[in-house]
Amino acid sequence: MGKKNRALLVLSNCNDALLKSTGETDLLQEICRVCVDDGDYKLAWVGFFENDPVRPVRVVAQHGLIVENVISLTPTHGQDPFNLTFSTKKPVILQNICKDKVFASWQETATKYGFESFISLPIVIDGNVTGVLALLSSEPFSFKTDEVFLLNKLSNNLAYGIKALRLREEQNQLEEELRISEGRYKLAQRSASIGSWEWDLSTDEVFWSDEIFHFIEKQPDEYAPSKSALSDFVIPEDRAVVEQVLCNAQRTEKPFDVEFRIRVISGNLKWINAKGNVIKDTFGKPILVTGTMQDVSHRKEIEEVLKSTNDKYKLISGNSTDVISVVDVKTERFTFISPSVLKLRGYKTEEVMQQTLADVFTPDSYQKAKSYLQQSIPDVIDGQPSISFVMELDQVRKDGSIVPTEITFTQAYDDSGNLQVISIARDITQRKKSEMELREERNLFQVLMDNIPDGIYFKNLKSRFLRINKAEASIFGLRDPAKAVGKTDFDFFTDEHAQAAYNDEQEIIQSGKPIYNFEEKETFPDGHIRWISTSKLPFRNSKGKIIGTFGISHDITHRKQMELSLQQRVKELETVYQISNRIRTGETVKELLQDLLAETLNVIQSSDGGIFLFEHSENKLVLDAAIGWFKQLANLTLEPNEGINGYVFSTNEPYIAQDIAADQFLASKVKNVVPQGQSGGFFPIQCSEGIIGVLDVYVPHPRIISENEQRLLII
The missing domain is CATH 3.30.450.20 (PAS domain)
Known part of the structure; x- marks a missing residue:
């Protein structure tokens, strides 16, 4: 149990390092440090495989016992643990280096530094073993199954972290290259008086490059680009031409080239040449119009002649998508x-x-x-x-x-x-339809927010609440969810919890990486606590920009309380077994077992159960504690392989019986005693020395032992 807890601590602290690390070298060094300082290993190092037949492993990080040359601990030929790790993609363990014949060439070096056992864990990235995490212990047979499982999970997490950091570095390089490229592109546009634009036909959103704002003598932060906004600058005589060209382009799906005049903020008239293409989706539907605009005023100065006001009839006679009309006020008839x-x-x-x-x-x-x-x-x-x-x-x-x-x-x-x-x-x-659909979506969202029992929140970049649902408001002691707007976790929780939550949210905002199903303890100023399973994600606007965070939390307080209670029961049962080897007064042990059984049954709300302990002197499973109808079985003994208890004791596996009275493994000597309509679970009781007995828990139909209860009762 101690080594498993040690591995859990190492895994937890290494996961924290993965979340906080910003560089690969620092990450690897911190992982090695945690393994030695928190895991009590004598030496930890990380190496990457290289195409070198003499020395195939290159050590990149290490911590622990000072060794003149860590590389001397990596065999250079023959069947070494690293070759096996590389070829099998599985951990390789040497439980007793001094007596291992396969790797005899390594014994002298290992013995010199006091290493007795060793594990080589593969670092697998994109399906390939790229390196190893090596741990050396001063004790033989140091790596048990549970510990190896957790350490292998650590190596998998480390591989994920290395890959993420490398991808982040690659992304940073690409972003820098893109920034430089965009700067050159903008300079070229300004030199040629050319701007680029896009029109999303599905959303009617329009994008302008900086040069187009320069055309109309506006700053990008002063004016919102749109199809109608451009029309505002196009002089009335040319608007219909522009509209017609755009409509024709959508209909014919051919490139277009049009020239028109705009009147800018200063009042000056400019000639603009616009070119573009219509882009379709996979179904052939036009979805985007994109192109360029160039200021050609200088070329058009000698060509432009102002048109008369009657030209408005020519401008509106094209195939406009909008209906333009003129009505006489007196007659209300169309002209x-x-x-x-x-x-x-x-x-x-x-x-x-x-x-x-x-x-x-x-x-x-x-x-x-x-x-x-x-x-x-x-x-x-x-x-x-x-x-x-x-x-x-x-x-x-x-x-x-x-x-x-x-x-x-x-x-x-x-x-x-x-x-x-x-x-x-x-x-x-279509807009009305979209508005109705949007209202319906908002209504559905509001129904969800008002009725889901889990807490939901939205926060801005400063971790201030933008919105919470009714469940979250109830947790905060608020009748109206709107009362939380503008407040922070510091207004509802203790500073310790609020600061941790704030740090998590700021990390999500900076990295864009969500946190899923994270279990955390919420502490409130009045002293009460609440355990939750929470997921926190970046909150993005329609353009994908992070504008805050949002999350959902599920109350797991009862489950946590059960886990903590049963963990305490485990410690008590181990104590009972150790005491039973020393105390000969059976009455004292039985009383203690009886109390422990009562507490265990109380946790899962059961009233019938018993504890069988294995007596080495008799080679029997003996009923040492009983509650409920189990008291009828006082002094019952079973063979180590007899009945359901014998099955669990011999296989060291839990067993769930849907109908105990009819179960095939039920011992014949208790068939007439077991009540009808009972289901139950039988769980091995283990300590550091191995299995010592069986815990029986019975519940009446239709109830059965749930998966969560099973997990808690496997002690």
């Missing part, structure tokens, strides 16, 4: 309508020209639009500047169906002095 109305409402242009606003909208939308226009038109008539406004109105299609639209209205006088209403209508059916 212009773009051909795209056919796609929106199913009417041809000439049909719409015979309609009024009342024919276009549903009754409610018509009254809403008319009311808004009546409020704004007097201001325009009085000479005040026209103000654009946006409304969501339902239009009637030719087939009678309703289509939701977003319409931008503005007023202007035509050449004859008649007040006109200019509008741009856009089909927002």
Whole structure:
């Protein structure tokens, strides 16, 4: 048990080193130090395999007993443990170096430094053994099965850590190369007055390079790029051309090249040449438009001639996806309508020209639009500047169906002095659908947040709460989860726990690496504690940037209490066995066993059970403690291989019986005594000297011993 605990301590401290290490050399040295200082090994070293027939292992880190030349502890020829580790990918153990004949050539060196046993653990990265972790002990037969299992797990974790650090170093190099490349690319763009852009058709998000912001005389942090934002800078006469080119590019999926004018912040007019391509997904659907824009004002200065205001009719006569219209205020009839109305409402242009606003909208939308226009038109008539406004109105299609639209209205006088209403209508059916889906998703998320019994939280970069669910609020003693917003763990936990949680979250923010199923103890200012299994992850925005952390925690306090209680029972049972070899007063031992059995049954809420201990003098399993109906079996003895208890004692394996009375291994001498409707578990009782007895635990149907209880009862 002591060596297993030693290995557990080494594994735990090495895992901490893996989490905190930033360099491979430091990591390997720290692992060796932990193995020696915390694991009580005499020497630990790490070596990597090299293509060298004379000395195939290169030592890169070591700690422990000072050896003039650690490499002398690595055999240079023949069948050595490192060759076996390399070829089998498994640990190789020498339990007694001085008596091992296979590696006799190594005995003199090992004996000189007082080494009695040795283990070579493979470091496997991407399926290949790249090195070994070697541990040497001053005691023979030092490496037991449980300890070897944990040490092998350590070598696996070490391999993962080495790989992660190497990948991180490679990523840092790539990021530096990318930074330099981007700097050169930006310099080239500025020199040629060329900027790059992207338009995501699925999200309508737009990206501009710095040079495009330079075109419009804006800083990147002053202006949010968008499709409509670019249109704001394009002069009205050229907007339809740009829209038409983009639409045609999406339809034909061919590269495009268009020139148009923009008016920038200073008021200057610039000519822009835009080139691009439409990118499709695997199903052939256009998903992205990407290209470049170049300031060609100097070349266009001698070509550009200002167009008259009548050119607006030419600009809006193309195949625009939006429906652009002009309506006379007095008659409410159309004086212009773009051909795209056919796609929106199913009417041809000439049909719409015979309609009024009342024919276009549903009754409610018509009254809403008319009311808004009546409020704004007097201001325009009085000479005040026209103000654009946006409304969501339902239009009637030719087939009678309703289509939701977003319409931008503005007023202007035509050449004859008649007040006109200019509008741009856009089909927002898909947007409405997306908004509804988003509301449903938010509702589902809220239902989850309100009803899941586990605590959920979201924090910002400073580890302040952005949001928690009801379960987490209850843990904090809050009726309203919103009361936690802006607070930190320091407001609810002891400083010790709050600081540890803060450190974990800051590490996640810096590294981007999540923590899964981590068991930790929460301590509160009033003194009570709570054990949880928690997962903590980086919280990213839609662009993948880390903006905080979030996590979920599951209460495992009861399980932890059971584990701690049964661990105490283990120590007590070992004490009983050791005392029984010395104390001849059987009455004292039996009383102690009886108390231990009662405590054990109480932990798993059982009322029937017994403890059989093996008596060497009689070569029998003797019932030394009994509770419940087991008292009927007082003074019962069994052969070491008799019944279920004999089976467990001889195999050293736990046994679960669904129906004890009908079980095939049940001893014949107790078949008439065991009550019907009982299930149970039989668990070997072990100490450092081996198996010493069997613990019987019975529960009534329909209950059975759970897997968690089984794990706790294997003592």
